[in-house]
Amino acid sequence: MYRYDEFDADMVSSRVEQFKAQVERRLSGALSEAEFRPLRLMNGLYLQLHAYMLRVAVPYGTLNSTQMRKLAELADKYDRGYGHITTRQNVQFNWPELTDVPDMLKELASVEMHAIQTSGNCIRNVTSDPYAGAIADEIEDPRPTCEILRQWSTLHPEFAFLPRKFKIAVIASKKDRALIRAHDIGLEIIENDAGDIGYRVYVGGGLGRTPVIGQVLRDFLPRVELLPYLEATLRIYNRYGRRDNKYKARIKILVQETGIEDFRKQVEAEYAELVPLDIAVSPEEVERITQYFSPPDYKDLEDVEVKSDDPAFARWLKHNVLENKTPGYSIVNISLKPKDRAPGDVTSEQMRIAADLADEFSFSEIRTTHQQNLVLPYVETQELENIYKKLVGAKMSEGNIGLISDIICCPGMDFCSLATARSIPVSQAIAERFWDPERQAVIGEMQIKISGCINACGHHHVGHIGILGLEKAGVEFYQVKIGGDPSENTALGQITGPGFSQEELIDGIERMVDHYIEIREDEERFIDTVRRAGVETFKEVLYVDA
Amino acid sequence: MSSAKHKGKGPQSLTANTLRDGLSVWLTAEFDWSMKYSEALITEDDKIIEKMESIGEESERANDVVAPYFIDVEAESGLPVRYREKFRVRGPSYDTATLVPLDIQKV
Ligand code: HEM
Numbered sequence: 001m002y003r004y005d006e007f008d009a010d011m012v013s014s015r016v017e018q019f020k021a022q023v024e025r026r027l028s029g030a031l032s033e034a035e036f037r038p039l040r041l042m043n044g045l046y047l048q049l050h051a052y053m054l055r056v057a058v059p060y061g062t063l064n065s066t067q068m069r070k071l072a073e074l075a076d077k078y079d080r081g082y083g084h085i086t087t088r089q090n091v092q093f094n095w096p097e098l099t100d101v102p103d104m105l106k107e108l109a110s111v112e113m114h115a116i117q118t119s120g121n122c123i124r125n126v127t128s129d130p131y132a133g134a135i136a137d138e139i140e141d142p143r144p145t146c147e148i149l150r151q152w153s154t155l156h157p158e159f160a161f162l163p164r165k166f167k168i169a170v171i172a173s174k175k176d177r178a179l180i181r182a183h184d185i186g187l188e189i190i191e192n193d194a195g196d197i198g199y200r201v202y203v204g205g206g207l208g209r210t211p212v213i214g215q216v217l218r219d220f221l222p223r224v225e226l227l228p229y230l231e232a233t234l235r236i237y238n239r240y241g242r243r244d245n246k247y248k249a250r251i252k253i254l255v256q257e258t259g260i261e262d263f264r265k266q267v268e269a270e271y272a273e274l275v276p277l278d279i280a281v282s283p284e285e286v287e288r289i290t291q292y293f294s295p296p297d298y299k300d301l302e303d304v305e306v307k308s309d310d311p312a313f314a315r316w317l318k319h320n321v322l323e324n325k326t327p328g329y330s331i332v333n334i335s336l337k338p339k340d341r342a343p344g345d346v347t348s349e350q351m352r353i354a355a356d357l358a359d360e361f362s363f364s365e366i367r368t369t370h371q372q373n374l375v376l377p378y379v380e381t382q383e384l385e386n387i388y389k390k391l392v393g394a395k396m397s398e399g400n401i402g403l404i405s406d407i408i409c410c411p412g413m414d415f416c417s418l419a420t421a422r423s424i425p426v427s428q429a430i431a432e433r434f435w436d437p438e439r440q441a442v443i444g445e446m447q448i449k450i451s452g453c454i455n456a457c458g459h460h461h462v463g464h465i466g467i468l469g470l471e472k473a474g475v476e477f478y479q480v481k482i483g484g485d486p487s488e489n490t491a492l493g494q495i496t497g498p499g500f501s502q503e504e505l506i507d508g509i510e511r512m513v514d515h516y517i518e519i520r521e522d523e524e525r526f527i528d529t530v531r532r533a534g535v536e537t538f539k540e541v542l543y544v545d546a
Numbered sequence: 547m548s549s550a551k552h553k554g555k556g557p558q559s560l561t562a563n564t565l566r567d568g569l570s571v572w573l574t575a576e577f578d579w580s581m582k583y584s585e586a587l588i589t590e591d592d593k594i595i596e597k598m599e600s601i602g603e604e605s606e607r608a609n610d611v612v613a614p615y616f617i618d619v620e621a622e623s624g625l626p627v628r629y630r631e632k633f634r635v636r637g638p639s640y641d642t643a644t645l646v647p648l649d650i651q652k653v
């Protein structure tokens with residue numbers, strides 16, 4: 001894993017001291033709320049519906065066991081004994097007190113963590129494939145690129161006050177497990193015909209109130225040109241992005257209004273000005289950073305096959321475990337989607353168990369996923385049963401990854417001050433309705449995603465079934481989208497029509513699922529059937545009672 | 547309608563979050579802040595509302611609370627009109643904290 005250098009450590013600890021002084025000045029009244037608010041937001045501290053909320057950055061979703069234990073300790077010491085994994089791979093605490101936050105940040109700094117740039121109109125935490133470094137289909141580990149971007153974008157003076165927030169995601173496989181085309185910039189590491197490695201650059205994706213799928217800005221960008229080219233892109237955005245209207249301020253709107261062709265010309269013109277590439281990262285520096293992500297000390301093992309007569313374990317093996325690229329090793333997904341909890345919530349006790357498992361079985365490394373689960377990337381296949389047994393004891397053994405109960409869900413009205421409706425109870429009701437594991441297996445891959453308002457933090461636009469919570473005259477109702485796809489075939493769902501009460505919604509979803517099972521052909525997943533048969537036929541069963 | 551200045555309709559209550567812990571509070575008949583909505587002062591009397599407004603501003607200047615604002619209250623139920631405000635009164639309908647033993651939680 002990457003280790004902070006002295007510069008990082010100094011920067012983070014001086015930020016902690018600075019924020020401590022700012023909090024003191026706020027408490028003494030030297031700073032008003034209007035003055036303090038932007039300062040606390042720069043340190044990831046929001047004021048939510050019932051309390052403050054602290055968002056901690058988890059760069060590219062990689063944590064070591066020490067960091068995970070620290071998060072558990074913070075949850076106990078300063079919060080209510082749990083944390084929440086977000087769709088951007090970060091961790092949120094729902095109940096901290098302002099007076100404790102400087103101490104929390106200090107403790108985080110002691111394990112090389114912080115909350116900088118988890119809010120505000122800056123370049124946010126860079127996200128990536130949760131299987132990075134472990135999965136066979138990758139061209140290379142995408143995390144050195146993420147780390148280069150982290151170093152470049154952290155406290156970048158020119159990009160601290162962009163027109164709006166800016167999100168970047170990086171993958172290195174054809175399979176997209178990081179939703180790169182719903183990001184302001186998405187980077188796909190590719191190999192060209194000449195055998196050189198570089199980037200396909202996507203721009204202008206985003207969800208929120210105006211969902212847009214990112215378009216190709218550059219088909220192949222040589223590796224060494226990464227930072228200068230992104231610098232040029234950000235400059236164009238910084239210069240022309242709309243600051244007059246918050247809802248039109250994201251780069252996606254600029255790209256839409258300019259047109260991708262003209263936008264590309266502007267970027268290339270700016271880029272030409274930047275040559276010589278004085279901020280390009282030298283191959284030596286790339287090599288130095290890449291060293292930190294060297295594969296762990298794998299043993300020389302043969303592939304083994306693990307089978308079981310225990311149906312729950314067999315299910316877990318089938319849905320939660322993938323092959324690691326090294327023989328004899330596996331990637332284990334730990335589901336944070338038990339039936340009756342909030343998706344992505346993890347108690348301090350569970351965090352400690354995950355940390356212990358990582359130490360014992362996964363070279364001390366853990367990943368957070370945008371799907372709001374955890375991953376142990378480097379597990380000896382013959383240890384799977386041992387791990388499973390320990391997960392059973394910790395109530396983290398659901399074998400439901402990628403299935404209908406593996407729901408993405410934002411905090412919604414239960415916690416969020418911007419919400420229009422609740423989302424957690426809806427996800428719980430869906431999980432309850434479809435809990436029977438046999439039935440989940442029959443339904444197969446299904447991505448349900450729920451947001452509690454149009455900001456779309458719960459990714460509902462790209463759910464196979466997407467649900468948006470709204471409110472009218474004091475009553476919650478839920479609008480349904482179908483046909484979205486968060487994979488490399490990124491697609492936005494279509495709105496079906498007027499919304500439903502929660503109860504009607506669950507019945508409607510059940511009718512759509514049953515309809516799919518009735519009409520599906522061969523190995524079709526739900527999304528494949530929607531594509532083949534069209535949204536209309538699903539709409540008919542959804543609105544059959546209406 | 548909810549606003550820092552009173553522009554609402556019908557009975558009003560004044561709410562804010564405390565600066566130190568961020569928790570929701572409502573102004574009481576004693577012109578104190580309480581975490582219990584059941585103790586909230588609810589009134590249509592313009593004189594009292596004016597006084598509430600100045601207490602709100604004072605508390606903000608004294609750094610006790612953040613961003614006080616008036617909310618409309620339903621005459622019959624005594625609950626806030628807006629759905630969001632009902633939720634601030636009720637608290638989360640689900641909180642993972644309920645699964646964590648109380649002795650290891652700070653709050
Ligand atoms: C609780 C405090 C939160 C606030 C105030 C908040 C606010 C927002 C806003 C205003 C947007 C729309 C941005 C735009 O379109 O320009 C947004 C988008 C988004 N948020 Fe949140 N959010 C919160 C929590 C979360 C959580 C818990 C997650 C993950 C579960 C999350 C992940 C995202 C994602 C993935 C997007 C959409 C991607 C995009 O277009 O930027 N947010 N958020």
Ligand code: SF4
Nearest residue numbers: 410416419452453457
């Ligand atoms: S989608 Fe809306 S309700 Fe959900 S977390 Fe984002 S801002 Fe809050």
